[in-house]
Amino acid sequence: MKMSADPKLFEVYLAPVLKTAYGTALTLSGSSQDAETLVLETTLRAFQAFPALSTGSRFKLWFLRILIQTFQERNRNLSPGPDMADWERTTDTMPGNEGQAVAITTGNASRTLLRSLNTDQLLHAFSTMPLEYRTICALYFLDDLNYQEIAEIAGCPLETMRVRLHRGRQALLHTLYGSKTGGSKGAHSAALARAIGTQAPLFQSASVA
Amino acid sequence: MNTAQPYQCEEVRQRLNDYLDQELSPQEMRLTLEHLDVCPDCMARCQQAYQELADLRAAIQDFDVPDGLPEELSRHL
Numbered sequence: 379m380k381m382s383a384d385p386k387l388f389e390v391y392l393a394p395v396l397k398t399a400y401g402t403a404l405t406l407s408g409s410s411q412d413a414e415t416l417v418l419e420t421t422l423r424a425f426q427a428f429p430a431l432s433t434g435s436r437f438k439l440w441f442l443r444i445l446i447q448t449f450q451e452r453n454r455n456l457s458p459g460p461d462m463a464d465w466e467r468t469t470d471t472m473p474g475n476e477g478q479a480v481a482i483t484t485g486n487a488s489r490t491l492l493r494s495l496n497t498d499q500l501l502h503a504f505s506t507m508p509l510e511y512r513t514i515c516a517l518y519f520l521d522d523l524n525y526q527e528i529a530e531i532a533g534c535p536l537e538t539m540r541v542r543l544h545r546g547r548q549a550l551l552h553t554l555y556g557s558k559t560g561g562s563k564g565a566h567s568a569a570l571a572r573a574i575g576t577q578a579p580l581f582q583s584a585s586v587a
Numbered sequence: 588m589n590t591a592q593p594y595q596c597e598e599v600r601q602r603l604n605d606y607l608d609q610e611l612s613p614q615e616m617r618l619t620l621e622h623l624d625v626c627p628d629c630m631a632r633c634q635q636a637y638q639e640l641a642d643l644r645a646a647i648q649d650f651d652v653p654d655g656l657p658e659e660l661s662r663h664l
């Protein structure tokens with residue numbers, strides 16, 4: 379059975395997805411104005427396609443997939459964020475890639491530091507990652523999606539998504555922890571700064587628990 | 588009868604990300620939990636990593652939908 383082209387019905391489905399959609403758009407685009415535009419464009423596209431959606435389909439996954447595709451189409455000729463190969467080479471030596479999930483803070487440091495971050499600091503941290511990593515990490519942190527769902531929305535194989543998620547969130551933690559605590563440039567900091575073309579120190583050497 | 592060998596620290600560390608995301612197979616989950624029950628060092632690492640992800644998730648989920656956006660979307664439908 380297919381959906382009807384009823385705006386009110388569409389809005390009922392959209393309401394619980396809107397926060398995740400806007401947050402994802404914000405981390406991808408980096409500005410609230412661009413994020414609102416992206417969400418509006420996605421909404422219009424999704425509404426046009428809504429009558430073809432089966433009633434048993436997952437609206438959230440479908441809508442977020444349209445959002446990702448819309449962003450990719452609008453930015454096809456741009457390369458937002460660092461080059462993926464350079465960034466991956468730089469983060470290869472970072473503790474906690476792949477499966478290890480090495481904690482980089484001790485005690486209550488993470489709670490104190492991370493919960494005091496403002497939106498600009500968070501968006502800056504996301505912007506230091508290649509777009510593919512940014513997408514996956516945004517979907518992971520903004521909603522309660524499992525690996526399969528994130529891979530489906532991001533349009534990449536499950537194992538690729540898994541590797542990028544683990545690497546991406548370790549890199550985010552390193553970037554954010556360093557941005558709050560300052561400190562001297564470590565090997566990771568300088569190499570990552572070169573990779574994304576900035577002079578600013580991004581993080582200090584990890585303090586492994 | 589399940590004869591899987593107990594996990595050592597390195598095996599648990601390699602699976603920690605998937606454990607935190609509840610993406611391990613039932614057997615891997617069982618073996619990981621059994622190791623965490625007897626290894627305070629791995630348990631501490633796991634708890635700290637879990638806390639970092641939880642705190643980061645809380646910070647990121649503070650993004651608010653701008654006032655007026657739902658109405659703006661509604662007007663265009």
